[in-house]
Amino acid sequence: MASTTTAFNKLPIELNKEIVGHLECDKDIRTFQKICRATFYAIDGDQMSFWRKKFRETYDLGPGRDVDNLMLKKLYQRRSVVLDRGRKIPFDNGEEKTEIKILRALRGLINESFQGGGHGYDEYGRPQCPNQKHLESFALSSKLFRNFKHLISLGAKRNIQPALSAVQLMCTHFLFEVDEEKRFKWDIFPFDISQQTVYTETSKEALYTGPTKTQVNMLWMLHCVNFFRNHMIWEQTATLYRTFRDLEPGQKPSPWQGALQTGCYPLSKHWKGTYSFLEIDELVQLRASPADDDFVFMDKNVDEGNIQSLTLDFAKPGEEFKWPRLFEQHLDSFRLGLQTRTRAQHRAQPMIAESVGIQFSGQGDDNDHFYARGWLNPLPPQPLGCEIPGWQRITFMKYFLDSANHIETDALWAYEGVVLPGGRIILGRWWYAEDPTVENSGPFIFWAVDPEPEVVDLTDD
Template structure:
């Protein structure tokens, strides 16, 4: 007898279809559901009958449900997701180029891109959460996409940008997790990558410089994650552990949307740097091909070795004061064209695409770094969908200081260019020294990270009042 053909003689054939469907709903795992369907024709009908209503209910339990999706489509999606999420827990996810990895990444991409379709749930801290995010966390914990595995092979195979983009989105959940030590494999390679000259490793590529350099951004994330979650390094681990949940990096809280949109007001973040001599040594060996014993080189990232993080407050606006110094634009190219240039006819007619008017958002900011107050002024630019995931933005701003009557000190300018991850909760990018003549073939630079936080808690203010 064919094992996959439902029987017509088992006891389940004598039960009402409603009872068989109730039994199916009580099964906790997909494996049990698939086994139950194969028992007999009655159990198969309980799952597939009544216009596949069973699968709609099961889909709603595990995933975000987009209104209007037919039940038969939901069944196919449920079975596909269960298949690849289960199979791919054993994959190494080194470069993401194998066929089976590509299949798994497509499922993870859909979970990310389709999150917050339908109703919204809330976690124990009152933050909006989505069933798709729960499935992503389960996959992170049970697979090797972030934890476990072995050191990636040093071959010529390129990293699949879709794998890097998926890992970047998974990073939103890494600071809430308990359990595995978050060892970052080959972190020295990430350190080498993030201090590359800007022209060697541009943050944006493509004809109109709108394609995110996912590999560089992932290297930046891995470097900071190593400092933040590795207790042995004694850098940022204690500082991050002492932060309340509301002040740690967190996941996106709504639909991922296209275009340019304002971000949160309150942020925390940090950056790393190397002394100029160390950057010169690193680049001579790894980018200028000068002979040296690579394994003997060891560089200590500055700033984070003291566990320092900083606060940043941003004020976004589309109207009002649009002052943008020429030197800022010369260094950052914040308002560069991000699409095909308009034709002469379009210029004469005053043509403006639907997204032209609000494609850039101006903002100002202020913060404190090394006990010095600084100011920031910059722009947000919309980016196209990357690797099937919408919601990416480019952020550029100039970090500057003032003297006397708040005159701009152009001898102490620091340019920041970064990628806002979809959902607007994490920014990763590069800073560089922007005063004087800037040569992007050999600029003094390093990586930075910012994450959105809730409003600063009032406890510190209350304590200071008590002290007085």
């Protein structure tokens, strides 16, 4: 029973609340509460207003949370216990009960980010919310990414649950730091497995699965992140490290900057990115290699440190860009799973669907100036049991123009990818569209950046 004779009993409840408000450790809060009745009521009295204040200082207050202080107390304490435990366990495949509880807690932090006010800015002036700080801390201090070295074959990866891969994908936003003191010092997977995965043919590793082909291949995306992160942050690879290191902070990958939204939504205008390829004979050899073969090929394009810029312009409501039939034949941007049935349709009639996507055009420089045209299409919240909203499918054709401003149809490069929730990172596969013999394909990554300042010439004429 709490003491009634301690000095804290003589203090006003407001002062005791002020004292406990400076205690950051949950263990210290519990200890303070047990000192006496006054400290107990400072925390659990006054209709538990302390817990509302503590919750709002610590987490984003999502929809439905702004009702009951007792509920906020329980949620705060449950999260504290689960996240603390989660920092100590080695994640396996996402099937264990403890893993499921931790993933649900992380999913809650992701889905409720930037809700309920209390948002601020990071050291570079980018929007940041309390939930992201917890996610970043968990990603860097836990074993969320540190138990996959046992994956010695492509077959073994099939055991990993999509819920685990999806949460990991959202946490990879925080893993692109190159500074030695801040950098996450582990690979997500062994690099040779990721390289073998990202170059696998579409028929064996489709980016979308399920009856309507709208379920993201989360594990492939995670391998894609690992592949490019390896090239970007490890100096010993001697590929993208120096180019990536010298980018300004606003030109590097960053977390989402607002609440996650469902459906289809325009993305940022300014992007940077890169892609990788192998020679055809290397592709054939890699794809024929045993799954446990740890031989690594030299990835092209990234070996020269190439990072390109891309600008995108999204069609406004009622506006349309020309969409060549040839592009659609390769990209299948209007496939059935990404469209909606019109209401005035009889069941016996053939399905007539209308697009719910957003069209865009773009351009950039990759040795030569190129153009892009494509579509964004909405994807359902996923994966099952750990639903995160905001995924989008992106398809576009990268093409060049001849001297008469006609599309060079023998130099078409098709891109299909996934926009991660929040719209700041795109991962996917490109392929040469005009070669029917061998699938000449490889991975790509794009990330949203700040507009680069215009260079003003101040010299005299």
